[in-house]
Amino acid sequence: MNRPTWLAPTLYPFEPDTMRVDAGRLRYIDEGSGPPLVLLHGNPTWSFMYRDWIRRLASDYRCIAPDYIGFGLSDKPAGWTYRPRDHAAHIETLIQRLGLRDVTLVLHDWGGPIGLSYATRHPDNVRRFVVMNTWGWPINHDPRMTAFSRLLGGALGRALITQYNAFARLVMPLAFADRSRLSAAIHKHYTRPLDTPAARYGSWVFPRALRSARDWLSAVWAQRHALRSKPALLAWGMKDLAFRTRYLDRWARFFSNVTTHRLFDVGHYVPEEGSQQVLPRVEQFLASAS
Numbered sequence: 461m462n463r464p465t466w467l468a469p470t471l472y473p474f475e476p477d478t479m480r481v482d483a484g485r486l487r488y489i490d491e492g493s494g495p496p497l498v499l500l501h502g503n504p505t506w507s508f509m510y511r512d513w514i515r516r517l518a519s520d521y522r523c524i525a526p527d528y529i530g531f532g533l534s535d536k537p538a539g540w541t542y543r544p545r546d547h548a549a550h551i552e553t554l555i556q557r558l559g560l561r562d563v564t565l566v567l568h569d570w571g572g573p574i575g576l577s578y579a580t581r582h583p584d585n586v587r588r589f590v591v592m593n594t595w596g597w598p599i600n601h602d603p604r605m606t607a608f609s610r611l612l613g614g615a616l617g618r619a620l621i622t623q624y625n626a627f628a629r630l631v632m633p634l635a636f637a638d639r640s641r642l643s644a645a646i647h648k649h650y651t652r653p654l655d656t657p658a659a660r661y662g663s664w665v666f667p668r669a670l671r672s673a674r675d676w677l678s679a680v681w682a683q684r685h686a687l688r689s690k691p692a693l694l695a696w697g698m699k700d701l702a703f704r705t706r707y708l709d710r711w712a713r714f715f716s717n718v719t720t721h722r723l724f725d726v727g728h729y730v731p732e733e734g735s736q737q738v739l740p741r742v743e744q745f746l747a748s749a750s
Contacts, residue, residue: 461487461533466652468645472511476533479557481550484535488526488554492518495587495746496560499525500551502569502594503666504628505729506532508649510566512735513742521564521746526554528574530662532653542665544570545676548577555585564746566590568731570666573677580683588691590742591711592730593703597681598674605670605702613668621664622657635728637699642732684714692718693745695738697726719745 461476463469476487489507491514499510507525514523527534528547540546551574555563564587565575572594579586599605611617612627620626628651636642654660692715696708712718721741726734 464533464652466648467533468649471646471649472508474507474511474514476507476527479550479554481529481553483529483540483546483550484537486526486529486535486550486554487533488524489514490558491523492521494521495562495564496522496524496558497564497566497746498551498555498560498575499523499566499731500568500571500575501525501528501531501731502571504531504632504650504654504663505569505732506534506650506653508532509568509729509731513566513731513739516739517743517746522560524554524558524560526551528662530659530665536659536662538658538661542662543676544574544666544669544673545577548574551575552578552581555582561585562587564588564590566592567594568592569594569728572596573673573680576684576687577680579687580680583686583690586687586690588693588745589687589715590693590695590745592695592738593697593700593707593728595703595707595710596677596684597710598677599670600674608702609667609670611667613664613670613672617667618664621667622660625651625654625660625663627660627663627667628654632729635701636733637697637725637727638733642729646732688714689716691745693742694718694720695730695734695741696720696722697728697730697734698722698724699726700728702728 479486506527510525567575576596
């Protein structure tokens with residue numbers, strides 16, 4: 461593919477591969493060799509968020525980091541659903557087509573339910589989890605998250621996100637505990653892929669889906685029990701305004717073989733803001749859970 465001019469090769473030195481899906485071209489990074497790690501992003505991020513992870517881990521692991529349709533370097537077709545369940549179907553197809561076996565799922569934000577959907581359908585092919593500031597169940601129990609979904613997933617939110625790129629430009633910086641860690645050069649790599657109103661539609665569907673995908677989330681979470689004994693590392697930004705301690709506690713209660721690492725000065729975007737703190741813990745976990 462032709463690299464966009466705004467994509468700095470010093471920050472993102474990878475050449476994405478392409479998989480054709482029903483909605484168009486899905487781009488993904490496939491670097492390194494060894495046991496496979498599948499790194500799943502959320503909103504409004506893409507594989508760029510895992511650039512430091514890939515550089516550090518690719519010497520020992522095969523790192524696969526997709527950009528969902530509508531995000532990053534993947535196509536952003538008009539008229540597609542952008543529903544989480546359909547993103548999950550693409551991830552399942554990607555894992556199958558690449559022939560990945562015994563995978564480690566690295567989950568953040570919407571990567572949680574999307575990755576959990578794969579894991580509940582194929583528990584024998586999932587080795588372990590790295591879980592960061594995410595969830596896997598309906599959020600109707602949480603009035604703050606419901607209000608967030610009503611605001612940004614409604615008509616006003618649609619206008620703010622599609623016309624002004626509000627999720628990438630405004631919500632993302634507000635979710636950092638230390639906004640100096642999101643430099644202008646780095647931030648540009650999250651705003652520029654969403655460069656037109658049409659390209660931002662998927663970024664609006666995600667907050668809307670916190671409520672509209674409730675039945676799908678319920679169905680995914682209901683099938684979780686086969687995953688309970690899988691080794692899991694919980695790496696949690698404790699200054700996250702959305703996924704607070706109760707979400708961390710719920711994951712910790714679910715997994716029976718769990719290690720928890722709390723990052724007290726990190727907000728929501730742990731793979732970006734807290735990578736230097738998290739990566740040594742991830743390396744240790746991957747080695748010990750082999």
